Amino acid sequence: MLMTTATIPERKKARELTLQKLFAKEFFKDSVKRKNPLAKGSKLKDMEQILSEDFVDLITTEKANLDEIINKHVDTWPVEKLAYIDKNILRIAVYEIYNLQSVPVKVSINEAIELAKKYGSESSYKFINGVLGSVVRALTDQNFEVTEV
Numbered sequence: 001m002l003m004t005t006a007t008i009p010e011r012k013k014a015r016e017l018t019l020q021k022l023f024a025k026e027f028f029k030d031s032v033k034r035k036n037p038l039a040k041g042s043k044l045k046d047m048e049q050i051l052s053e054d055f056v057d058l059i060t061t062e063k064a065n066l067d068e069i070i071n072k073h074v075d076t077w078p079v080e081k082l083a084y085i086d087k088n089i090l091r092i093a094v095y096e097i098y099n100l101q102s103v104p105v106k107v108s109i110n111e112a113i114e115l116a117k118k119y120g121s122e123s124s125y126k127f128i129n130g131v132l133g134s135v136v137r138a139l140t141d142q143n144f145e146v147t148e149v
Helices: 008-026 046-061 063-071 084-099 103-118 124-141
Strands: none
Touching: 008 084, 008 103, 046 063, 046 084, 063 084, 063 103, 063 124, 084 103, 084 124, 103 124
């Protein structure tokens, strides 16, 4: 996958664009026909655009599995009741944690927190951090190899 060969700034921007696309796809049910209104005027490099499109496809394909994982670690609401931004940030991070061993877990969590601070509610970043911490603890308990920084 391209995410493993991309530079850190490209990955960071690709995550942000992925979040915007996933949000638009969910918020505007017919977004396939629309341009992403959140990316309007964006001057992205080709690699960032390719990474984002790849990531959106992978996360969309794995959405049911990702939501099942997230539901095990959310005490308050099922995934479908979470804010669009929060659930898509969680999907991105959980996908990375489970599937991109080249990206350290701490990086995935930190990037998710930064996205939550930028796009989420005032308390989103705390919620995201708590859920992802629970996901990582469960993986560690299951002897899943967690890549550290």
